[in-house]
Amino acid sequence: MRNSGGKKYVTSLLPLQLGKKIQEEISDFELSRALPGKVWFPDDAEYRAQQAEYWLRQEAKDLHPNCRVTPASAEDVANTIKVVVSTNSAFAVKAGGHSSVSGASKIDEGVTIDMSSMSRVEVAHDQQSVLIGTRARWLDVYTALEQYGLSVSGSRASHVGVGGYVLGGGFSWFSNQNGWTCDMVSECGVVLANGTVVLASYAHHSDLFWALRGGGSSFGIVTSFKLPALKHPQVYGGPIAFDDNELNSVFASFEKLNREAHLDVHSSGYLSFAYDQRHKEVYNTFYLINSRGEASSPAFAGFLRTPSRFSHLRKMNMSTSAMETNHSNDPGYRESKLTLTFRNDAALMCDIHSIFTYFAGTVDYEPEGRLAMTFQPLTASHIAHSDNALGLSAKDAPLILLSVELRWSSKSTTEYFEDVVRRFYETMRTLLEENEALHPFVYLNYAARWQDPFAGYGVESVQRMKRVRKMYGPDSVFDILQPGAFKF
Structure with a gap:
């Protein structure tokens, strides 16, 4: 895993001579103004509760962000990323919080974007597809679908969150017949580095759609996934x-x-x-x-x-x-x-x-x-x-x-x-x-x-991912400001 090393500035709106503390205070202020009632600080009970909601102790106990943001929509995520980029604030994104890599879904002293409010599971009217929020856990997904006699290709363990699991590939009990879970995804809702909200699919932003399936978190913040519903009693x-x-x-x-x-x-x-x-x-x-x-x-x-x-x-x-x-x-x-x-x-x-x-x-x-x-x-x-x-x-x-x-x-x-x-x-x-x-x-x-x-992944795949990252995030926001994720 390649870390970004020393502090780098991306699209700075701040003079470089401003101290780190002032920069953090400006970031906190701008986030609170952009997302009122959705930004939490160490003295807040909600902050402390969210800090504990991680699978492993090294994530729950060792890292302490300056603030935690809980967006409730793709638009909230877009507003968050705009502030983070404009203030050069390091950040991490937490979906299920199930990673064993310290720093993957929480950051020390930066901004943790907690997707806990984005956990919907919506079955289409024709019951042919399911729209799933990135923070849903697979137990929530299976339980919601079983009342319809449906399922999806998903994790074999209940506590795992949807977001990181899909972006990394995703083993499932349906893999032999359908491939990785990421191969079953038909559409992703994504917030790009400039705050634009897009739907990536085979028909739209197909290069981004390809990269998101197995390429991790280097291209944007995924807010939702659409998967085909499977007729599946037991x-x-x-x-x-x-x-x-x-x-x-x-x-x-x-x-x-x-x-x-x-x-x-x-x-x-x-x-x-x-x-x-x-x-x-x-x-x-x-x-x-x-x-x-x-x-x-x-x-x-x-x-x-x-x-x-x-x-x-x-x-x-x-x-x-x-x-x-x-x-x-x-x-x-x-x-x-x-x-x-x-x-x-x-x-x-x-x-x-x-x-x-x-x-x-x-x-x-x-x-x-x-x-x-x-x-x-x-x-x-x-x-x-x-x-x-x-x-x-x-x-x-x-x-x-x-x-x-x-x-x-x-x-x-x-x-x-x-x-x-x-x-x-x-x-x-x-x-x-x-x-x-x-x-x-x-x-x-x-x-x-x-x-x-x-x-x-091979040279060809990595080179293609680099081209996609440059196309959708020319300032390398997800490469530099998000230091905890795996990089290429």
């Missing part, structure tokens, strides 16, 4: 756990599920491991879903034939599944996260599991600390539906996307735990490189702050 699936002596069979079944995904695009799953401090062992969970609600999918045959120690498969609503997968995703901790992408290979999964088991046993955990990792299939059918900035090609698939999470509580131990994660990463990367299995793709939504997701 899914079938749930968690299964296996004894360690069955893992070779499980890895082989995972490799086959990934390789043969085109035979049943409605079935998918992910395989997770976590270290149990109390019993000093690694436990596993394979979570499967058939999006048609079919219990007899051949895609799951290998897993279901393997003796399990626990199984809770049944028909359920998407909201139930999303809440269930969120149980291992508790808020309130510090966390470091990373990701790697590699060749679909059961033997490599076994080797990575061995490395994980070794590292997990050497960590000096805090109470309730946890090390976990997840294998997710990145199938050819998933990538084949892609029309976005991510730079992936179906000819490289199937691939496995690995994510690793280490959580703790104390700020004073952050350096130690981040070093643990970095060493684990280097060990796994070396293994994959030695086996010529490492793929350059780094999934933006899972990347560590020291990883560079855009380096894996």
Whole structure:
């Protein structure tokens, strides 16, 4: 992630000799005048309440903006960005606040634009599409749609917010048949760097529309997404756990599920491991879903034939599944996260599991600390539906996307735990490189702050994104004044 470094001025209306404090006071005054009743300061109860509404402790506790703005419409966002730019104020934008990268959705001493008032979920009259505010959480979306017998391609975890998830790509239970969630978006409401409000789609601002799908937050502030509504009464699936002596069979079944995904695009799953401090062992969970609600999918045959120690498969609503997968995703901790992408290979999964088991046993955990990792299939059918900035090609698939999470509580131990994660990463990367299995793709939504997701998008995709950014934000507002987001 590239930080903007020293202070840079974009379209300054202020003499450079003005002190920082005066500049901040002018910014606060102008924001309060432009958005009366929607700007909050550290002495305000609303400010303190919003400060706590983050998934991870490093965002909730460590960063303290000068003020928080809560726009209620795209026009409010436009007025906010005009003031921010004219006063050269650094800012961050918070949608769901679920990022593990400190500073991605909150800023220290600048302006945090909190989109919490923009969480609508509106079903079109013909029930063919859904308009979703960027701050909605996926549980809100699923719950609102289930009364119509509908769903959308969205996050598998309930607490995740819509905005950042979609801009980074978005894994869903519908990815095999429809691609990333960003590929399903038909329209985005966007506020540009100059305060202009536009609707980006295939028909209008198509270059911007392409860049927003996977390109992150470097092009504007997205206020809403339109997605096609899916007729979707229930899914079938749930968690299964296996004894360690069955893992070779499980890895082989995972490799086959990934390789043969085109035979049943409605079935998918992910395989997770976590270290149990109390019993000093690694436990596993394979979570499967058939999006048609079919219990007899051949895609799951290998897993279901393997003796399990626990199984809770049944028909359920998407909201139930999303809440269930969120149980291992508790808020309130510090966390470091990373990701790697590699060749679909059961033997490599076994080797990575061995490395994980070794590292997990050497960590000096805090109470309730946890090390976990997840294998997710990145199938050819998933990538084949892609029309976005991510730079992936179906000819490289199937691939496995690995994510690793280490959580703790104390700020004073952050350096130690981040070093643990970095060493684990280097060990796994070396293994994959030695086996010529490492793929350059780094999934933006899972990347560590020291990883560079855009380096894996490919030169052509990055150059195109740069052209789009220059076209829609020639002053590089979202590159310079928004320092916490990933840059290219």
